[in-house]
Structure formats: structure tokens, C-alpha cells
Amino acid sequence: MIDGQQASEALSEIDEIARRVRQSTIYQLASLMLIMWGALTAVGYIVTDLSPRHAGLAWIAIYVAGIAGSFAISTFGYPKTRIRTFDGRTLVAVLLFVAFGFFIVWLGRFTPRQIGTFWPVYYMMVYTIVGLWVGYAFVAIGLGITALTLIGYFFVGDVFNLWMAVINGGGLILGGLWMRRS
Amino acid sequence: MAELDDIIHQPLRLRIMAALNALPGGAGLDFSRLKKLTGATDGNLGAHIETLAKAGYVAIDKAFVGKKPQTTVTATVAGRGAFARHVATLQEIIAASGR
Numbered sequence: 001m002i003d004g005q006q007a008s009e010a011l012s013e014i015d016e017i018a019r020r021v022r023q024s025t026i027y028q029l030a031s032l033m034l035i036m037w038g039a040l041t042a043v044g045y046i047v048t049d050l051s052p053r054h055a056g057l058a059w060i061a062i063y064v065a066g067i068a069g070s071f072a073i074s075t076f077g078y079p080k081t082r083i084r085t086f087d088g089r090t091l092v093a094v095l096l097f098v099a100f101g102f103f104i105v106w107l108g109r110f111t112p113r114q115i116g117t118f119w120p121v122y123y124m125m126v127y128t129i130v131g132l133w134v135g136y137a138f139v140a141i142g143l144g145i146t147a148l149t150l151i152g153y154f155f156v157g158d159v160f161n162l163w164m165a166v167i168n169g170g171g172l173i174l175g176g177l178w179m180r181r182s
Numbered sequence: 183m184a185e186l187d188d189i190i191h192q193p194l195r196l197r198i199m200a201a202l203n204a205l206p207g208g209a210g211l212d213f214s215r216l217k218k219l220t221g222a223t224d225g226n227l228g229a230h231i232e233t234l235a236k237a238g239y240v241a242i243d244k245a246f247v248g249k250k251p252q253t254t255v256t257a258t259v260a261g262r263g264a265f266a267r268h269v270a271t272l273q274e275i276i277a278a279s280g281r
Binding site: 001002003004005007008010011013014017018020021022024025080081082 | 185186191193196197200201203204205206209211215218219220269272273275276278279280
């Protein structure tokens with residue numbers, strides 16, 4: 001028979017494993033979302049570069065596809081994981097977040113380059129904050145893409161949109177693949 | 183006071199059962215994820231999973247994903263019950279020790 005101290009250590013071990021399983025499950029689900037959004041984002045920046053007058057429409061289509069895809073991933077993943085990563089409440093939060101972003105862009109009268117910099121930095125702020133609770137992979141991805149975005153804003157010339165396709169789109173895809181292995 | 187389950191109480195088997203019981207009923211973990219979560223080596227993990235399977239606490243499913251073999255381990259209903267009783271016994275021991 002074991003004593004109270006050993007029993008307490010065993011229960012702590014159980015709690016720690018349960019925490020790791022939950023984080024691993026969230027990472028598995030989130031990785032699919034990151035890969036999807038990374039691919040969509042890359043397409044968005046490429047269209048912005050090749051056909052700037054179609055950029056607005058392209059980004060609207062990307063948001064719609066991304067939100068639909070996020071719902072699908074959450075719905076199909078739920079029976080196995082019992083974790084809802086994207087539901088009605090999340091959708092409302094995303095819409096409010098995006099609406100506030102548009103307000104800031106309008107208020108600040110951003111240039112196209114500033115708009116292209118603002119949005120990824122704004123989204124990566126959320127990744128970084130969420131990561132403080134959910135897992136440090138989010139923090140690393142959030143800060144990494146933010147840093148590369150700012151480098152692009154200040155130092156990359158006319159190929160800024162292509163730079164963003166690679167570091168934002170590609171960064172999210174690589175981040176998602178990294179999470180799958182975690 | 184109930185007795186601790188000797189099959190589950192071994193440290194690595196406890197971690198295996200804790201990992202599987204953290205998932206919803208019917209959900210399992212593949213071998214490589216289980217290895218990462220429990221910090222086990224290949225041989226060690228395999229041996230302890232076999233012990234749990236012989237006790238009826240886990241089910242092992244071997245399939246192919248493409249050309250790659252994949253082993254998925256799932257806690258059985260009996261295994262979940264045994265784990266829940268084991269956790270309850272641990273809590274009784276703590277309560278009895280006055281912690």
C-alpha cells in the first residue's frame with residue numbers, strides 16, 4: 001500500500017498527463033486550421049500582388065472559405081475529440097474582431113502596405129495571447145510571423161505581397177505542420 | 183478501503199491509462215502519440231500496452247494508413263471503470279492521510 005504523499009504524486013501525474021493530452025488534441029485540431037488558413041492567406045496575397053483591383057473580392061472569398069472550413073474542421077473533429085474549436089460564439093467573436101479591425105483601418109486611413117501589415121499583426125496578436133493559455137506553439141507562431149511581417153513592412157520593397165504570401169501563408173502552414181508533430 | 187489496482191499502478195501503465203482516459207469514450211491514441219505523451223521508449227510502451235490488453239483494460243487496433251502500419255490503443259469500458267476505481271482509491275488514501 002502507498003502513503004498519502006505517493007498517492008498525491010500519482011494524482012498529480014494523472015492530471016499532468018490529462019493536461020498534455022488536451023493540449024495535444026487542441027494542437028492536432030488547430031494544426032488543420034493553420035494549414036488551411038495558411039494556404040488561403042498565401043492565395044490572397046498572391047492575388048493582391050497580381051491583380052490589386054480584385055484583391056478586395058479575393059479576401060472576402062477567402063474569409064468565407066476559411067470560416068466555412070473552420071466550422072467543418074470543428075464539426076468533423078468533435079465526435080473524436082469532444083472539443084469545439086469553432087462554433088457560433090467563436091464566429092461572433094471573429095466577426096467582432098474583424099469589424100474592429102476594419103474600424104481601425106478606416107480611422108487610421110491606412111495605405112495598402114499598412115493594411116497588408118496591420119491585418120497579420122492583428123491576427124498574430126490573438127495567436128500570441130491565446131497561446132499563453134493553450135500552448136506555447138501558438139506564441140512562437142504568433143511572434144515569429146509578427147516579426148517577419150514587420151521586417152517585410154520596413155525592409156522589403158515592391159515584393160511585399162509575395163513576401164507576405166511566403167511568411168504569413170507559408171508560416172501558418174509550417175506552424176500547422178509543426179503542431180501536428182508536437 | 184479498496185485496494186489499488188496493481189495492473190494500473192505501475193508508473194508507465196498509470197500514464198498510459200491516464201492518457202487514454204483523458205479522451206472521450208471510444209477515442210484512442212496512436213502508438214507514436216502515446217509514446218510522446220508518456221515519455222516511453224518503443225519496447226517499454228509495447229510491453230506495457232500488452233499487459234493492459236491482457237487485463238482487458240485497453241484494446242489494440244492495428245491498421246494501415248496508406249502503406250504505413252498504425253497501432254491505435256483505446257481504453258475499454260472495463261479499463262475506464264478500473265481506472266476510475268484506481269483514482270477513487272488514491273483519493274481515499276489522501277483523505278485518510280489527512281492531506
